[in-house]
Amino acid sequence: MKYKPEDYSISDTGFYGLDDGNIEHYEEKLVKCRKPHKCMAGCEKEIPVGEYAIRESGFMDGVPVSSYTCTDCMDKWLDEILANEE
Numbered sequence: 001m002k003y004k005p006e007d008y009s010i011s012d013t014g015f016y017g018l019d020d021g022n023i024e025h026y027e028e029k030l031v032k033c034r035k036p037h038k039c040m041a042g043c044e045k046e047i048p049v050g051e052y053a054i055r056e057s058g059f060m061d062g063v064p065v066s067s068y069t070c071t072d073c074m075d076k077w078l079d080e081i082l083a084n085e086e
């Protein structure tokens with residue numbers, strides 16, 4: 001985790017699996033995992049308890065859904081975004 005917590009909360013990026021327009025009450029934020037979660041961004045690493053992860057949540061057809069992205073994946077992704085901005 002090499003960026004500031006607020007840098008991980010970039011919305012409307014289209015990066016996340018859940019953000020396809022079919023999600024109601026879509027929300028994403030940086031959280032500390034209270035349970036282990038599998039990173040959904042591609043690396044499929046298990047994010048251990050106590051580690052930070054980006055949590056996305058919302059409702060699809062009235063059913064609550066959520067997914068987690070590890071900060072390693074976010075770091076790589078932010079590297080690309082920030083490089084493109086310069």
Ligand SMILES: [Zn+2]
Nearest residue numbers: 039043070073
């Ligand atoms: Zn990951």
